[in-house]
Amino acid sequence: MTGELIVSGGGSTAVAVDELFAEAARLAAGEAGCARLAELAGGLLGRLGRAGGGAGRSEHELALATHQLTEAAELAADLGRRLEEAALRYGSVEQRLGALRSLASQLAAWTLGASLRVAVWPLLAAAGGVFLGDRLLAALGVPRDAGLPALRRLLVQPGAAGALGAGLDSVDELAAGAIGVPLPVAVSAGTLIETPDTAAAVLLGASALGGLGRGLLVEGRVAVRPVPGPAGGPGTGVVGASAGAAAGAGAAAGAGTAAGAGAVAGGSAMPGAGARAVPVAPPVGVGALAARIPPPREGGPQIRLERYPAPDGTSGRWLVYVTGTVDPALAAGRQPLDMTSNVHTVAGRGGNASPSALLEPGAGERAVRQALAEAGVQPGDELIGIGYSGGGAIVADLLGDPELGFTAGANLGGPARVDPGVPLLNIEHADDLVPGSGGGDRPLGPLLVQREVATPPDQPGPILTAHELDAYRRTAELVDASGDPRLAEFSALVTDFTAGRDGGATFWLAEREPRSAERDPEAPPDGEPGISPSTGAR
Structure with a gap:
């Protein structure tokens, strides 16, 4: 396809x-x-x-x-x-x-777990052989890059994402098999335990162990501050005749108030940061939204907010853009858009009886909430969000918060296995592994668009070629060009949201405070000046 x-x-x-x-x-x-x-x-x-x-x-x-x-x-x-x-x-x-794949995955996981009780030493020997073989290839001068095409060929199979989701849903059957739980009991109980529950258990274990002294999967406080946007970025520069409206939107975008902060932040906000807005033209369609998502780049802003005046003049309308994973490391560092935040995002989707109830939201989600508060989002304002990869999962979760005014959202390649109750468009590439990291269950409510896009394995490029932001941007453009009435309706919803008026954009940089600040909130982290709660400066 x-x-x-x-x-x-x-x-x-x-x-x-x-x-x-x-x-x-x-x-x-x-x-x-x-x-x-x-x-x-x-x-x-x-x-x-x-x-x-x-x-x-x-x-x-x-x-x-x-x-x-x-x-x-x-x-x-x-x-x-x-x-x-x-x-x-x-x-x-x-x-x-x-359903058959899910059952087969449960049976295979239990069988593998049961096999571990008798095959642990052969498996360790095989792992040692792989390690020594890698060292042997290095000694012979064989480049490891020579194996990348084969690895890419394996990872971009159209069924790989579904297999990953089913495998993650079956981790509990694997554990049950390893400790000797009978197969019927393991399978029956496994239907009640899904990927968010497993992720929550892993996080609670990591927290109990103190992140093994390295902050593995352990969250911390996060702060945001406004930063200058990229020069000549998508949509910047007013092209219509409503420059005055754009200026008004820009002023409002920087006027964070205590009322707005309390309504949106869900954490420590920094009233009075005074973000300076850049005039922007209104986006037309999903493709234009995707073009404005900040690229996942270290040191760059992870969040972009655009405010447009509502037709009634009494409220604002906001477009919220969230980038993808910037740091794939498991150890939590300053970058809040990392793997620790991703695991917290997935884990937070468990039920009330799940270990998820004991966890705080990931740093990425808390950063977006703080940015909304700082930008001046007020009760009654309407929002549309779009995110890429981990940012798409964050947007999908925020759509389900009744205290926020999200009316629709789009997720590009994120593990968003949720139904927030408002229009959600999930764009996934069938040969992209990342969407499957949220589990195998998929609700029927959100619209789902899939396509195969991976480049040939023998060509140079990243391993997960189908997960690249540019590839998802091209698919978003195809959504706008589609004749499917449901996709046309969603594209029109995005276009009509701004009523054709120009707006103002602000850009936000989020940072997770070091763990030393968690132990002593009054002390500057690691000998550096602390982050000011009022200006975001150091």
């Missing part, structure tokens, strides 16, 4: 290429048009009959036209129903295959 958009979700089990749904919509429109014309022709024929006839050939042709138009409407309706039934059957088969 390379290049094709596969669309599903939106409250339906139907799955098909976007062209099928677009054709079904055209058939529905054709049915309605033919039925209307048949009704008009029939009405005219009736008036001729009441006038006493005498029309002869004209009356006959009208009767024939009425009959043919009625048949055309029935044919269009039948074809439309057949297309929808085909999509529903395909989706039903996909669901059944997914």
